[in-house]
Amino acid sequence: AQKITQTQPGMFVQEKEAVTLDCTYDTSDQSYGLFWYKQPSSGEMIFLIYQGSYDEQNATEGRYSLNFQKARKSANLVISASQLGDSAMYFCAMRAKETSGSRLTFGEGTQLTVNP
Amino acid sequence: SAVISQKPSRDICQRGTSLTIQCQVDSQVTMMFWYRQQPGQSLTLIATANQGSEATYESGFVIDKFPISRPNLTFSTLTVSNMSPEDSSIYLCSAGTFEAFFGQGTRLTVV
Numbered sequence: 001a002q003k004i005t006q007t008q009p010g011m012f013v014q015e016k017e018a019v020t021l022d023c024t025y026d027t028s029d030q031s032y033g034l035f036w037y038k039q040p041s042s043g044e045m046i047f048l049i050y051q052g053s054y055d056e057q058n059a060t061e062g063r064y065s066l067n068f069q070k071a072r073k074s075a076n077l078v079i080s081a082s083q084l085g086d087s088a089m090y091f092c093a094m095r096a097k098e099t100s101g102s103r104l105t106f107g108e109g110t111q112l113t114v115n116p
Numbered sequence: 117s118a119v120i121s122q123k124p125s126r127d128i129c130q131r132g133t134s135l136t137i138q139c140q141v142d143s144q145v146t147m148m149f150w151y152r153q154q155p156g157q158s159l160t161l162i163a164t165a166n167q168g169s170e171a172t173y174e175s176g177f178v179i180d181k182f183p184i185s186r187p188n189l190t191f192s193t194l195t196v197s198n199m200s201p202e203d204s205s206i207y208l209c210s211a212g213t214f215e216a217f218f219g220q221g222t223r224l225t226v227v
Contacts, residue, residue, distance in 0.1 A: 070199035
């Protein structure tokens, strides 16, 4: 069984600063994928970034980067130069197999608040 | 990237009634997924919808309560049947072969 753990229920950051949201995972699969999503108060799930278990380079997408440490089974999201619009709930998720499409296991989420 | 359209975006329903949620993908996908997000909680997978076969339900979810249709490779519906206030949640559909994309969600309130 797969498990995702997000230990930070809430995080605060000052505008323009960087913030790291923690995510650890547990799986016995050799091939898996890790995702981060942003959920604003409207409820939609916005895809941010993806990291495959065999990817040697850490994934980056604009201001988002994923700090992937396979031996530690961690996949932390780093948001650089925080903006007020980054205030939202952030979910880490895992897909067990490459062929599983969007069959994901989610963590409990971290509520990020960006202060002006 | 896949664009997923979901409707309705929100609804308020009377207990005992049923609501059907529609999900349309802008490209053909083999599998579509339905999730539930109860208030203040994370997402939980309800079922996997495959075209041409019955949906596969996760533990704790049954077809009588959450019937799913998948008539083609771009469309699926989820029905929430005989609703009670405990069914008040956000329901989301998802698709994607590699990356996983979501519809905008249906915020359901049962009164």
